[in-house]
Amino acid sequence: MTLRQIVLSVNDRDHEVWVLPSDTLLDVLHDELGMADVRYGCGEGVCGTCTVLLDGEPVNGCLTLALQAAGRQVTTLRGLMGPGEAMHPLQECFLRRGASQCGFCTPGMVLTALDLVRRRGQPSREEIRYALVGNLCRCTGYTKILDAVEEYAGQAAADAPGEVPS
Amino acid sequence: MVASAFEYVAAGSYDEAVRLLADGGDEAKILAGGQSLMPMLNLRLAHPELLIDINMADERQPSVADGMLRLPALTRHRVLLEHDLVRRHCPLLAEAVRHVGNVRVRNRGTVGGSLAHADPTSEIGSCALATGAHVAVRGPDGDRTVPVSELFVSYWTTALAESEIITDVLIPVGRPRQGWSFHEMVRRTSDFAIVAVAAMVELNERADTIAATRVALAGVADRVTLADPELLAGLAGRTLTGSTGDEAADAAAARIAGSLEPSADVHASGDYRRRLVRVLTARALREAYAHAAGAAA
Numbered sequence: 001m002t003l004r005q006i007v008l009s010v011n012d013r014d015h016e017v018w019v020l021p022s023d024t025l026l027d028v029l030h031d032e033l034g035m036a037d038v039r040y041g042c043g044e045g046v047c048g049t050c051t052v053l054l055d056g057e058p059v060n061g062c063l064t065l066a067l068q069a070a071g072r073q074v075t076t077l078r079g080l081m082g083p084g085e086a087m088h089p090l091q092e093c094f095l096r097r098g099a100s101q102c103g104f105c106t107p108g109m110v111l112t113a114l115d116l117v118r119r120r121g122q123p124s125r126e127e128i129r130y131a132l133v134g135n136l137c138r139c140t141g142y143t144k145i146l147d148a149v150e151e152y153a154g155q156a157a158a159d160a161p162g163e164v165p166s
Numbered sequence: 167m168v169a170s171a172f173e174y175v176a177a178g179s180y181d182e183a184v185r186l187l188a189d190g191g192d193e194a195k196i197l198a199g200g201q202s203l204m205p206m207l208n209l210r211l212a213h214p215e216l217l218i219d220i221n222m223a224d225e226r227q228p229s230v231a232d233g234m235l236r237l238p239a240l241t242r243h244r245v246l247l248e249h250d251l252v253r254r255h256c257p258l259l260a261e262a263v264r265h266v267g268n269v270r271v272r273n274r275g276t277v278g279g280s281l282a283h284a285d286p287t288s289e290i291g292s293c294a295l296a297t298g299a300h301v302a303v304r305g306p307d308g309d310r311t312v313p314v315s316e317l318f319v320s321y322w323t324t325a326l327a328e329s330e331i332i333t334d335v336l337i338p339v340g341r342p343r344q345g346w347s348f349h350e351m352v353r354r355t356s357d358f359a360i361v362a363v364a365a366m367v368e369l370n371e372r373a374d375t376i377a378a379t380r381v382a383l384a385g386v387a388d389r390v391t392l393a394d395p396e397l398l399a400g401l402a403g404r405t406l407t408g409s410t411g412d413e414a415a416d417a418a419a420a421r422i423a424g425s426l427e428p429s430a431d432v433h434a435s436g437d438y439r440r441r442l443v444r445v446l447t448a449r450a451l452r453e454a455y456a457h458a459a460g461a462a463a
Binding site: 002045046048056068115116130131 | 173
């Protein structure tokens, strides 16, 4: 099988990488580029720990080939952070609410929840639960995660009424 | 786990994909949304030597013409959920897709890929059967249309020839006096259905009794299955309201359940599945009838 060179645009930075056709986006982000915020959990698309945004939409890094991401914008959790690794307001809510314990699921939770709030504004608790059904957490029992997302959505709506949070 | 090595080629059109598929033979596989195929590769349940990526082959959007809702095969599940034409003309499908996978799976998974995968527990497959959908197929000898009722052969096996690709899914648009319902039992939200039921009920011209009924079931056999129309014939000319309506719906559901021999697996026994068929079908029939009566009112 032949290696191919592609340019992956991750968090607004271009990376030239050599990949095998069978390399997943997860393989390349984690193993080649050393991005610890994209994680191998199940390899079947059900646990959510490898979630990244592809052109702004959450996808499974383990079910996307690296070759398919060439020429598109990939965003990992790090890409949401401000200068000097300042935390995104949703991360602040996770911290404040105790929504992160071991932290393994957190990047996927944050990216998926942010996509929901961007789309729905102020989702109901039931909508949050439904959107996060594919993100498994073995520590928190989910309640605090729902609290954190709810708080962030309320905060984002109050800060910029009628606007879509970034 | 990690997939066995394979080669990859992105097809710019369906014609190119068909040529590549014909050249690749047994060892080539079409990659659409990848939400079923990629897990199978990662688990090494499949090991093709070549993946032909069709994601760049077509950019069309859902459309309606000649009484048909045309869904290009690459229509993502999220679009099925949200698209105005789908919600208006096939609300059954829009509702059922809520039960498919999770947000990430729905962002990538496609309607054509789902039908081609032919999973016997497929929500989308059962809706396609219940609505009398067809698939448009392209192969080396040109295009043809296949009724979904003839598409599914067995577990993950369709009637498509080796080098054929689904390009469109064609669903008759919903008619007035027609009602629908979808119910399923799952162990966890987003999981594979143990049993799923999609029902369509159409009332007569005076909108006072049933003219026609179709019920499709998932999780009951080696493929999604249309309930024998004979077993539903007794509902014609009846209503499904009140206690006599409940009895008629339950009797029809019991006949359907009795006609099936679902096999047992680690998740459910055959008897339990049959029981689910009866309960969910009766529920779906009553709800589809209420929908139809509401739509006609």
